[in-house]
Amino acid sequence: MESDYKIVRELGKGAFGTVYLIKHKREAEWFALKTVDLSRADAKERASAEREANLMRELNHDHVVRYVASTFNGSTLFIFTEYCEGGDLSHFLEDTSGKLPEDLIVCWVYQTAEALKYLHHRKILHRDLKPQNIYLSGEGDIKLGDLGIARILDKGADMASTMAGTPCYMSPEIFQMKGYNHKTDIWSFGCVVYEMAAGERAFDAPIFQFLMFKVVAGVVPPIHSDYSDALRRLVKSMMAKDPDQRPSAADLLERSPVKEFGQSPQRPKEIMKTRGFRTKWGTSESTVDTVKLFKEMVLNPAPPFKDGDIRIPVDSLQVHRERLGLKGAASAVPTSGSGGAGIYGSIMAPKQKAKEKVADKKIEVTLKPERSRTEMSEGRAAIMEAVMRGLMGKMVETQDRTLRESYSSTSSSSDSDFDSTLGASHGTTTKKAIEAQFLMRQIQVLQKHCAEGLGTDTLQDAYSILESVTDAGQLKARLVTLIGEDMFRQYGEKIMYLRLFQVGLDKVRSQME
Structure with missing residues (x-):
């Protein structure tokens, strides 16, 4: 049976997979298709991904993105949501x-x-x-996504x-x-x-x-x-x-x-x-070029599935349209600029690449399924990669620079903010002492928690692994071998943050000598 929908363009990639804009072949109905590759997921991780989809299915609020349906295409989970042309x-x-x-x-x-x-x-x-x-609808209304x-x-x-x-x-x-x-x-x-x-x-x-x-x-x-x-x-x-x-x-x-x-x-x-407020948003000068956005483009690389694989269950579509106060065919679906009940928009607007700052990087140190580049199970290996490369990796890369030099790379206003945070009366040495004290407090809390749960000898063995292994997948495997799967769920991310704080403390102390 032929699909009623076709892929228009790729909207972006994330930890879970890729997001595409899709359109009904005959009617003015648009959706975002979020694909989640579960080929490396175990049964527990696959169930977690399905729970995410089921969670979204239950939500029905004008200012929360509306879930439409989810289906499996082989080992790939398809999640269909509304689409919002206003960007974020x-x-x-x-x-x-x-x-x-x-x-x-x-x-x-x-x-x-x-x-x-x-x-x-x-x-x-x-x-x-x-x-x-x-996210924003075409009328500028909020959608949490x-x-x-x-x-x-x-x-x-x-x-x-x-x-x-x-x-x-x-x-x-x-x-x-x-x-x-x-x-x-x-x-x-x-x-x-x-x-x-x-x-x-x-x-x-x-x-x-x-x-x-x-x-x-x-x-x-x-x-x-x-x-x-x-x-x-x-x-x-x-x-x-x-x-x-x-x-x-x-x-x-x-x-x-x-x-x-x-x-x-x-x-x-x-x-x-x-x-009389003026903005480029909603115009041809906007970062979200609506005119170009809805034009089909050649996808390179091509998605690992075809238009014929895109099938939204009829009953799910019916529920979605009824929630919007609509009946019948897709042609009845209003755009966000139209009237009608509900706000027709969606969560997955195209995103520009964020500036490369540590503070920009999204981190999640909770064991949920994310896409992994390693041979390990999809979710937890990706978590290790995020922590090690996104946080500790940045620390290691900047060990040859002082914290002050790093901080001076920002604008003068940011530097002023930092000085005011510490208090204008504090000298450089005092500031370093405050930084060291802050990091030490974090270390003490984590050390006590991990040592009580794992024992000091096991915690020391975990340190040795952190110092000798840089690959995220291998790191997770070594830690699981050391402390077991259950204990890894409780203490894996805490061990990594403990090491991160200690690297930072060593740097601050070296500058105080």
């Missing part, structure tokens, strides 16, 4: 210069808070909120303990390896709102240790005084160091200025028009 928030910010209208920021806070309230009520943490994962590392908290438990997310948006409790709950999403979202208002990240640094130091020991920067006191207080509360002091998503909706906006909401494009 990072595209919008890149297309925009100057100050964003406060009404627009508050509108997006309102829409995102509604989405988080919906997710958190279902015990789902997003855990990777950042501009690249906040990329729930690949979201999880449903176990029944009876309200705290997670794995380290996951993108470093510059991670909460202090994650860096401190404490338990965390839905309030970590509020911190990350606070960082995003700050970025909307300030035009720069709240926390950034060229190397990982400095980033951790700024988040855990630093002062949260205020947004510009041009914005209202109410919005400034709201952002500050979202980024409170103590999670208990942060508002919940439901609280955000009841606080000024979000509460007032909710009483008479407007659409983002309406706000831009009313305020």
Whole structure:
């Protein structure tokens, strides 16, 4: 039986696989197709991938990406979702210069808070909120997407303990390896709102240790005084160091200025028009060129499947269309610029390559299936690769440079931020001592935890493996041989972070001599 859909173009690649834009051959219906190669996955990892798809299937909210269906094509899992032609928030910010209208920021806070309230009520943490994962419909409405590392908290438990997310948006409790709950999403979202208002990240640094130091020991920067006191207080509360002091998503909706906006909401494009706000977003000058985007292109390399393999179950399509308030054929599906119930958009907009900074790299130190380049099982080998190459690898590459030299490679404003974080009265030696003290605290916590669980002799053997093995797949295999699969799930990533912190501490101490 011939498929009704064809591949238009590749949208991007990620840890799980490749994402394509597909179109109905006769009607104006577009979807994003996320492919997950499970050929190297064991039964447990395959089940985990299916759970991700099933998690998305249950979600039905105007500001959360709508799942359409999932099918298997051999060993490849196909996940079909809505498509959003507005790109993501990072595209919008890149297309925009100057100050964003406060009404627009508050509108997006309102829409995102509604989405988080919906997710958190279902015990789902997003855990990777950042501009690249906040998508926009053609009308500029928010769609939370990329729930690949979201999880449903176990029944009876309200705290997670794995380290996951993108470093510059991670909460202090994650860096401190404490338990965390839905309030970590509020911190990350606070960082995003700050970025909307300030035009720069709240926390950034060229190397990982400095980033951790700024988040855990630093002062949260205020947004510009041009914005209202109410919005400034709201952002500050979202980024409170103590999670208990942060508002919940439901609280955000009841606080000024979000509460007032909710009483008479407007659409983002309406706000831009009313305020006379100018942006390249939505024009031919945008980083998201809609005209070119929907034109078919020759895929090189060609995908490992054909158009005929793309089959969306009829019943799933029917449910999807009913959720959008539609009936019948695909031709009835409105674009995001049309009226109708629901917002027709999707999660997988094309992404530009991120700048090569350690803080840009997404890390997930929780054992979930990701694509591996090694002979090891797909999920956990990829985790080891992310940690070793993404974090420790950067540390090793920069051992011939001092931390200060590395930090000086950033802008003067960032350097000033760092100085103010430590306090202007501190000299260079004092700063190094503070850095060393911070790293030592992290090491002590991890050492105690790992030694209690594994024993000091086994932990020392693990150190030897870390020093002698650089290949991610071999590293995982050696550690599993040493401590076993079950203990690796509990302590594997912690051992690696312990080693990372010790490398950093050695560097700081050498500069103090």
